[in-house]
Amino acid sequence: MTSPALHDFSLLLLQLYRLSHELPIDAFQDAALELVKPVLPFDASMWGTATTAAEGIDVHTLHLHRKTPEMMMEYDNFKHLDSAAASFFGKGHGTRGFHSKSWWSGTTYAPFLDYVQRYDQNNIFITMDSDPRSNFMHWFSLFRADPDAHCKPEEVNLLASLSPHLMQALALNRIVHLDRLEAGSQAPSGSAIGDLRGVLYHADNFFETTLKTEWPSWHGRTLPDALLKHFLHGHARYSGHAIVVTHRVEQRLLFLKSRMRCRADSLTPREHTIAELLARGDTHKDIAAILSRSPATVRNHIQSIYDKLEVGNVAGLIHELRLAG
CATH class of the missing domain: 3.30.450.80 (Transcription factor LuxR-like, autoinducer-binding domain)
Incomplete structure (x- = not known):
């Protein structure tokens, strides 16, 4: 040349x-x-x-x-x-x-x-x-x-x-896209890109570490069968014994995010809804009106939420919710 x-x-x-x-x-x-x-x-x-x-x-x-x-x-x-x-x-x-x-x-x-x-x-x-x-x-x-x-x-x-x-350059383009999807996340998390057959094209160290926590014998070249099948059945989120993995599909690729389980993962769907309303500033009376529940019922839910998250105020609740992404 x-x-x-x-x-x-x-x-x-x-x-x-x-x-x-x-x-x-x-x-x-x-x-x-x-x-x-x-x-x-x-x-x-x-x-x-x-x-x-x-x-x-x-x-x-x-x-x-x-x-x-x-x-x-x-x-x-x-x-x-x-x-x-x-x-x-x-x-x-x-x-x-x-x-x-x-x-x-x-x-x-x-x-x-x-x-x-x-x-x-x-x-x-x-x-x-x-x-x-x-x-x-x-x-x-x-x-x-x-x-x-x-x-x-x-x-x-x-x-x-x-x-x-x-x-x-194609690999970098996909990683840049993955980084943009994660913008604003405060929880320590791993990321990966794979295809709909489960082959991984990119996985960072944290992603590999979290998956090996859940599946100690995992070899790292393809997604664990249980995880891939869960996503292919239409679920957006996998909650395991030790980790949580979420994904979205674009261009026939899986853009994956993994993290360790945290206290907020123990909340029921109703409790999580109430926790999100508390985090945005609603009072227990506001939440009762929004959910068509009695204020007493909402207070009981709030106490259960605080107990599960091991916090005593809304500031602590917000911190725990952020750890869940």
């Missing part, structure tokens, strides 16, 4: 990492790919994660750039013939260019060649990074519709240099 080219490459990377901090997660990948187009022209792309198996790739997350979901729905019928993707299996990482008509020649691959040509994938760049231990891979593909726009060796080398930065 010559000095001017190196300078341009550095500017591209600076802009890429700036976008990773500035853009929301639903806009970053398209913006990153548009940033690449002037130096490595392509027409469309897909960017995702998957596990590999004998019958082909099993997609976990997927971002389509100028392609329709129908393309991937049809891909499932032919993925066992995708010898380009299979050429990366077990390799750890790599970047290659493929001329579709040359690569998928012969009667065996005729159905797959027809498929890629119908979706204007006449020349394809693929770059991937995988963990051979788990068969989990992070990859993206760039498609060219023009059959004569072959993938040149220098373009493959450029993509090989760019791809680790694109993947790292």
Whole structure:
């Protein structure tokens, strides 16, 4: 790479990492790919994660750039013939260019060649990074519709240099988003990002420590089965023996937050409602009117709340509620 080219490459990377901090997660990948187009022209792309198996790739997350979901729905019928993707299996990482008509020649691959040509994938760049231990891979593909726009060796080398930065910038973009979701939280907490199959893409030390408190044999690469099943059944919060984990789903990703249990977790839903009303400044008579209960009943609830939280005033109650996030 010559000095001017190196300078341009550095500017591209600076802009890429700036976008990773500035853009929301639903806009970053398209913006990153548009940033690449002037130096490595392509027409469309897909960017995702998957596990590999004998019958082909099993997609976990997927971002389509100028392609329709129908393309991937049809891909499932032919993925066992995708010898380009299979050429990366077990390799750890790599970047290659493929001329579709040359690569998928012969009667065996005729159905797959027809498929890629119908979706204007006449020349394809693929770059991937995988963990051979788990068969989990992070990859993206760039498609060219023009059959004569072959993938040149220098373009493959450029993509090989760019791809680790694109993947790292995506990881940073998601972590920045996670940090924004946690803004304002005062309780010590851990955070993580995973997909709907339970694979973790990011987990800080506090998250790992809290989960190992609840599940001592947990290995750390995927969410514990009990936790994942709880969330997939529609629950937003998991209250364990020692920890509490909450989540929200965006872009088919789980954004997770964990903390140790605190006194406020012992409150009943009714007690928690009353505690929140007390914290905002309502009197026991105000709360009685809001909840259509007698003042005496509300006073009894308040005494139970104070006993459970081990506090004697509203200031102490507010502190305990903040520990629960």
